[in-house]
Amino acid sequence: MSNNYKPLPKEFYLSNDVCQLAQLLLGKYLISKIDKKLCVTKIVETEAYKAPEDKGSHAYNNKITARTNTMFAEGGRSYVYLCYGIHNMFNVVTGPTGTAHAILVRAVEPIFGIKFIAERRNIKDIKNLTNGPGKVCHALGITREDNNKQLYLDNKKIYLADNNPLNTKDIYKGPRVGIAYAEECANWPFRFYIKDNPWVSHPKIVKY
DNA sequence: GCGACGATTCGCT
DNA sequence: GCGAATCGTCGCG
Numbered sequence: 001m002s003n004n005y006k007p008l009p010k011e012f013y014l015s016n017d018v019c020q021l022a023q024l025l026l027g028k029y030l031i032s033k034i035d036k037k038l039c040v041t042k043i044v045e046t047e048a049y050k051a052p053e054d055k056g057s058h059a060y061n062n063k064i065t066a067r068t069n070t071m072f073a074e075g076g077r078s079y080v081y082l083c084y085g086i087h088n089m090f091n092v093v094t095g096p097t098g099t100a101h102a103i104l105v106r107a108v109e110p111i112f113g114i115k116f117i118a119e120r121r122n123i124k125d126i127k128n129l130t131n132g133p134g135k136v137c138h139a140l141g142i143t144r145e146d147n148n149k150q151l152y153l154d155n156k157k158i159y160l161a162d163n164n165p166l167n168t169k170d171i172y173k174g175p176r177v178g179i180a181y182a183e184e185c186a187n188w189p190f191r192f193y194i195k196d197n198p199w200v201s202h203p204k205i206v207k208y
Numbered sequence: 209g210c211g212a213c214g215a216t217t218c219g220c221t
Numbered sequence: 222g223c224g225a226a227t228c229g230t231c232g233c234g
Contacts, residue, residue, distance in 0.1 A: 047215070056215070058230095067230060085228035087216050104215055123218095134216050144229090178215055 087134030
């Protein structure tokens with residue numbers, strides 16, 4: 001099963017254009033093999049975070065802390081952090097070493113292992129299984145233990161697999177969710193999702 | 209050591 | 222639509 005999904009090579013993640021990569025990630029597969037449960041999902045929504053100039057980024061102004069350290073690693077690693085004391089957030093680190101770019105995976109579409117996903121989420125409405133960044137981590141079993149791990153090796157707990165890029169006309173671009181504090185950066189069109197995909201998170205449109 | 213806050217979610221009104 | 226939940230991280234001193 002998992003052999004059908006070819007990992008994205010490390011080189012994929014090394015571009016400096018984090019917004020282009022965030023769009024290229026749409027349609028790609030996010031796969032977890034945790035607790036012997038294989039779960040395959042398709043990425044349908046992403047957000048780019050572009051330090052140093054991005055006030056919405058934890059690494060704004062290239063601020064290095066114990067937490068943001070991961071974002072400065074070479075592209076192709078995970079950045080997982082805890083939000084609101086409750087929810088884990090899964091990001092893909094991009095760019096060369098020293099560049100603190102990251103892409104938040106906000107929503108995915110369940111493809112395989114839906115039974116495991118539903119068990120972890122423990123809710124009935126299938127459309128609410130993975131339509132939010134905290135839900136994605138809960139559904140796939142991703143926690144802060146999975147921070148700073150390589151994502152380009154298919155024998156690991158978490159990896160990303162290739163798929164054909166989407167047509168630009170099928171991609172929505174708009175302001176990111178939940179970063180009102182980021183001042184002028186709040187309105188940057190760094191949120192991307194697949195138009196009309198039923199698994200995209202709420203709200204569909206953000207206004208600051 | 210302490211206080212403020214958050215790249216959210218869920219349940220209730 | 223609104224408020225509570227819940228705790229690691231960060232800045233201050």
